Amino acid sequence: MSIDWITVLAQLANFLLLIWLLRRFLYRPILDGIDRREAEISRRMAEAEEVREQARSAEARYMEQYEKCLAEQDSMVLRALAATEGARDQLMDEAHDRLEQERREWHRHLERERREFMAQLQQAGTLVLSELVRRALHDLADESLEAGIVRHIGRRLAPMADELAAAVGATRQASVTSREPLAEPLQARLQADLAALLPGIRLQFSHDAGQSPGIVLQLGGARVEWTIDSYMDEFERLFAQDPAARTVLLPDGHEH
Amino acid sequence: MDLTPDTIVLWEYGGFRLNATIVNTWIVMAVLTLASWLVTRRLRPDVPPGRWRTLAETIVLMIEEQIRSITPHAVHQILYLAGSLFLFIATAGLLGVVPGFRSPTGSLSTTLALTLVVLFAVPAFSISHGGFRVYLRNFIQPSILLLPLNLLGEASKVISLSIRLYGNVMSSAVIVAILLSIAPFFFPVIMDLFGLLIGMIQAYIFAVLATVYISAAMSQPRANPPPEDSL
Known part of the structure; x- marks a missing residue:
């Protein structure tokens, strides 16, 4: 066991050199690397936290916009519903108006048809009634309808003498209108009845196919008449009041 | 049989002899530096x-971590010294299993050099930490009468460190050499394994003792203590 002092010095130098080499190539790189890595990890953690914070804020913004969109959507839906309801109400009103208008037109049409029908009915009824009256008079009294009418007008003239005199004035003329030409005897009788009340008056006889059966005596502004129409007016009034009569007289589709 | 690689002279020029201790130390240094x-x-x-x-x-x-568990002072500076001691001794021991390689720690010159490094490092750390007066005061603590004993204690550190490491490594090599001559196939392998274990333990002990000596030298209170965060 000997000590070589030259070797000791050499080993001292070698070991000091080794310390420097290890410090240069091992300790400092390792320790600095660890520090840099920790710093890098800290930096990345900070960046991650920052990114996470940005993500949170972005999420918050997104949620805010989402809520806003939902609110706008609800508002739009409500507006659309209101507009739809308004349009629906408008369409319903227009439909109601059209229905009402069509109903009115339909009623007018029905009323027009009813009037036409009633006019036709009245015209037909007039003829039928005059024919029935004519037959009844002929069968019961052996008298014509026109003779009865002349006698009836002659009776009505007497109470109206003053009125008729005032109406006829100085013209001393009167007119007699009938549906069919009036027979000569009847004309003479009517002339005689009127002359008895108003002497000197002259009658002009004429006939009008469009007139209702009967006789109309026109003296100036006065008018004495007997026509079937007055009966037909009564007939129409009674017809309007009696449903049974309407049912009989207005078959299928004519009752309203 | 050569008990120390100092006696293996590989090259000689004038009075300088390049022995196996120095060359093998260079090999260990090269391995450590290259690997690092x-x-x-x-x-x-x-x-x-x-x-x-x-x-x-x-x-x-x-x-x-081992250094930090012993002392909180100048950890990185102690790491450079104690870590190099540990890595050098451990690598030299590991390379001892390579046939023909004689561990440089089996040389008393090497272990003495390492011990001298520690011996110089202890006052250097103590002076850098607490100042020169604090370092000198350690030798007269607790009484000036103990100055001879304290000086003897410092010298015994050198002897114990160097002889312990040298004895363990050298004895391992000697035992392997003896067993090779007696039973060359089995027991040398076992003893090599023991040699590896002993080499690692000695590396740990040498480094820890160096750290303990330095830590003890720096444990004295400073003349002008720095702020705590300067550590």
Whole structure:
């Protein structure tokens, strides 16, 4: 066991050199690397936290916009519903108006048809009634309808003498209108009845196919008449009041 | 049989003899430096460490942790010294299993050199930590009458450290050599394994003792204590 002092010095130098080499190539790189890595990890953690914070804020913004969109959507839906309801109400009103208008037109049409029908009915009824009256008079009294009418007008003239005199004035003329030409005897009788009340008056006889059966005596502004129409007016009034009569007289589709 | 590689002279020029101790020390130094350079040449903070870098970091951090468990002062500076002691002794012991390689720690010159390094480092750390007067005061504590004993204690550190390491490594080599002559196939392998274990233990003990000596020298209160965060 000997000590070589030259070797000791050499080993001292070698070991000091080794310390420097290890410090240069091992300790400092390792320790600095660890520090840099920790710093890098800290930096990345900070960046991650920052990114996470940005993500949170972005999420918050997104949620805010989402809520806003939902609110706008609800508002739009409500507006659309209101507009739809308004349009629906408008369409319903227009439909109601059209229905009402069509109903009115339909009623007018029905009323027009009813009037036409009633006019036709009245015209037909007039003829039928005059024919029935004519037959009844002929069968019961052996008298014509026109003779009865002349006698009836002659009776009505007497109470109206003053009125008729005032109406006829100085013209001393009167007119007699009938549906069919009036027979000569009847004309003479009517002339005689009127002359008895108003002497000197002259009658002009004429006939009008469009007139209702009967006789109309026109003296100036006065008018004495007997026509079937007055009966037909009564007939129409009674017809309007009696449903049974309407049912009989207005078959299928004519009752309203 | 050569008990120490100092006697193996490989080259001689004038009065200087290049023996196996120095050459094998260079080999150990080259291995350590080359391995360190290979591991740490491409360190990037944004790249995860590889297996070799992880191994190097683990070794360094383990040494640092051991030092930190002994003393909180000047950990990195002690790491450079004690870590180098540990790595040098451990690598020399590991290379001892290579046939023909004589561990330089089996030389009393090497162990004495390492001990002298520690012996010089202890006052250097103590003076840098507490100042020169504090260091000198350690030798007269608790009484000036103990100055001879304290000086003897410092000298005994050198002797105990150097002889312990030298004796363990050298004895292991001697035992292996003896067993090779008696039973060359089995027992030398077992003893080599024991030699590896003993080499690692001695490396640990040498480094820890050096740290303890330095730590004890720095444990005296400072003349002008720095702020705590300057540690």
